[in-house]
Amino acid sequence: MASVDAVKALRSVLQRVHQAAERSGRRGDDVRVVAVGKTKPISLIRQLYDAGHRRFGENYLPQDIIWHFIGHLQSNKAKSLLAAVPNLAVVEGVDNQKIANHLDRAVASIKREPLRVLVQVNTSGETSKSGVDPSGCVELVKHVKMGCPNLEFSGLMTIGMADYSSTPENFKTLSNCKVEVCKAIGMALDQCQLSMGMSGDFEQAIELGSTSVRIGSTIFGPREYAKKR
Template sequence: MSTVEPPSAECKSAVLQSLSKVRATVQQCQQNSGVFTDARLVAVSKYKPASAILAAYDAGQRHFGENYVQELCDKAAVLPSDIEWHFIGRLQSNKCKALAAIPNLWAVETVESAEKAHKLNDAWHSARNHRPLNVFVQVNTSGEANKGGVEPHQVEDVVRNILDSCPALHLQGLMTIGSIAGSQQRPNPDFCTLAELGNGLRQKTGVELELSMGMSDDFEHALELGATNVRVGSKIFGTRPQKETIASATATS
């Protein structure tokens, strides 16, 4: 049976301090915007060891985000079952079955086509999970060729496909990874585009859609523009190590 190495006292202290600051910032940003319901904070734990995740878990954090399917599978197998995992990496059709095997997968934030939505729907249904899987439609708001996501003018088609043909999925909202150039602008054009799309789709479909936007460097501004789900990694866990230097991100036997 695999076990997780407990976090050191130094790690627990550092993570608790950073997490508390981020939580306070989220609350303050929302109050400044006239919103008093906490946005969901997703602690992005990519490349971080399971012990660091436990430090955040012990501080009350439950939503965690991972970019790689195998890393998510490995961590989910050894960490507490009440963690609510978010997959935030590029979704590949051949990985849907592996994701569906994680019973406490809370959301896939990177659905970028009707085809992938159907693959994920079938996989989640086949795994006989007891609840629908939350999904966000990823939108390429910047038009960058290297970015994942559906083009803004195609979002409605994907949204309607999920609503009409994917009973094992629950449409949670829209998601974007903004451009570097956009992050330097105020207001951020990527966040504005996502908010406009969300408002338009609410009017057309009658479905309330969350907005997943903002990361460590710009989550405060994202909250000002209506984000309900922010993905924060380095501000909580510190700078990530390079992938090739990681010996193990999960358990020790």
């Protein structure tokens, strides 16, 4: 029954995404929904796959999954990640030049197609959050574009506040970074993705320009972590 509920929840999320996109003057298809089933059983994620969804924050499923790695990645894990997940489509979490360089070399070493990456920006100013400061966003993007030939800069992302929600100011900060980045590198605004918004705030994020939302608990229910003894 839980997996059936997840499918219904996904359909509800997709409907809300379409409505929010229309309020922002765009089509629903302009916004990607990444289903993030962290800690959930493979069978539950498989149910969404069988229902036709293909964009996940996991690597458990068949080769036609469009898998996103979300969040901070340790530089020494770049090569092992790429080797273990041949269908890795996007890394949402390049927050410094070191990890960009490691990913670039890892892609070259396994001779795969260029890897799409999003630069992570710390829009809330929280020291606990990964991400480049907004003031350093353009410099990092330029490094990815000009210094990492095996990476393809695709856009920007941000993580919400401590309760996994965010504020209009956080979203507006990322949108402003997008304008600055596109001007600096000569990229069309509609070619630069904005990954912002999760279960608690994705509709507001879409209305403020998000093109990709990461939905976990609204589809799968609360995360279930093993209790520490």
